[in-house]
Amino acid sequence: MGLKFTKMHGCGNDYIYFNCFETPVADPEKLAVQISDRHFGVGGDGIVLICPSDKADAKMRMFNIDGSEGKMCGNAIRCVGKYLYDNGIARKNPLSVETLSGIKTLHLNIGTDNKVASVCVDMGKAILDPKEIPVALEGDTVVSHPAVIGTKEYKITCVSMGNPHCIVFCDTDVSALPLEKIGPEFEFDSLFPERVNTEFIHVIDEKTLKMRVWERGSGETLACGTGACASVVAACLNGYCKMDTDVTVKLTGGELVIRYTDKAVTMTGPAAVAFTGELPD
Numbered sequence: 001m002g003l004k005f006t007k008m009h010g011c012g013n014d015y016i017y018f019n020c021f022e023t024p025v026a027d028p029e030k031l032a033v034q035i036s037d038r039h040f041g042v043g044g045d046g047i048v049l050i051c052p053s054d055k056a057d058a059k060m061r062m063f064n065i066d067g068s069e070g071k072m073c074g075n076a077i078r079c080v081g082k083y084l085y086d087n088g089i090a091r092k093n094p095l096s097v098e099t100l101s102g103i104k105t106l107h108l109n110i111g112t113d114n115k116v117a118s119v120c121v122d123m124g125k126a127i128l129d130p131k132e133i134p135v136a137l138e139g140d141t142v143v144s145h146p147a148v149i150g151t152k153e154y155k156i157t158c159v160s161m162g163n164p165h166c167i168v169f170c171d172t173d174v175s176a177l178p179l180e181k182i183g184p185e186f187e188f189d190s191l192f193p194e195r196v197n198t199e200f201i202h203v204i205d206e207k208t209l210k211m212r213v214w215e216r217g218s219g220e221t222l223a224c225g226t227g228a229c230a231s232v233v234a235a236c237l238n239g240y241c242k243m244d245t246d247v248t249v250k251l252t253g254g255e256l257v258i259r260y261t262d263k264a265v266t267m268t269g270p271a272a273v274a275f276t277g278e279l280p281d
Contacts, residue, residue: 015046
């Protein structure tokens with residue numbers, strides 16, 4: 001028997017999920033590189049292992065397309081919640097999931113078919129201290145800070161949602177940005193000692209943002225849950241949006257609703273199964 005998997009996505013941010021309650025996965029770094037390839041593998045932004053936990057209902061480990069392990073993925077954790085509930089592994093609401101960024105609480109929205117349709121995740125508090133993000137700049141926060149990336153100067157705002165984010169607000173629609181060029185310039189700049197996810201934002205109004213994202217280790221993806229959270233935090237810090245208000249983030253693959261308060265950032269969005277399969281021995 002080969003290794004069974006489930007392909008799932010949240011707003012098009014797609015990963016290949018493995019049930020490690022049943023079968024452990026050896027060498028996930030190598031497996032992520034092999035099967036995430038969209039031409040020669042299953043195809044995805046990486047792989048996610050759904051594992052037992054002695055601290056929560058389950059533990060999530062996620063690996064990017066380049067084999068690097070990420071600390072947290074907002075779209076992936078919603079899919080983990082759906083997998084746990086729909087498959088009877090943890091038939092409860094809310095659920096708790098252990099990650100490298102701490103334990104996250106998931107509130108499930110159950111559809112008429114008694115399966116999870118969407119999930120609201122308590123993502124915890126936004127981290128603004130440059131040393132903890134990390135970003136190699138002084139001060140208590142990095143908000144609209146001028147920085148030369150590549151050959152161009154940008155105003156950057158930096159936030160961690162368990163992983164580092166750099167947010168850039170753009171005066172025009174972000175659809176035409178040459179992200180394949182400027183994304184790697186941000187990801188590998190010396191300002192970011194652990195590399196960085198970069199969000200390019202066009203503010204539509206105080207309750208709506210349009211976003212494109214370059215994820216470290218994966219390149220451009222259709223959505224990024226932690227990135228949407230970080231972008232709403234940054235928008236509030238820059239005066240574009242208001243705290244404790246639902247803000248819709250329009251991503252290439254769909255929409256997420258984010259609320260930022262002093263206590264936590266919450267993210268609500270869909271989780272869907274694309275297909276299931278089995279890898280050959």
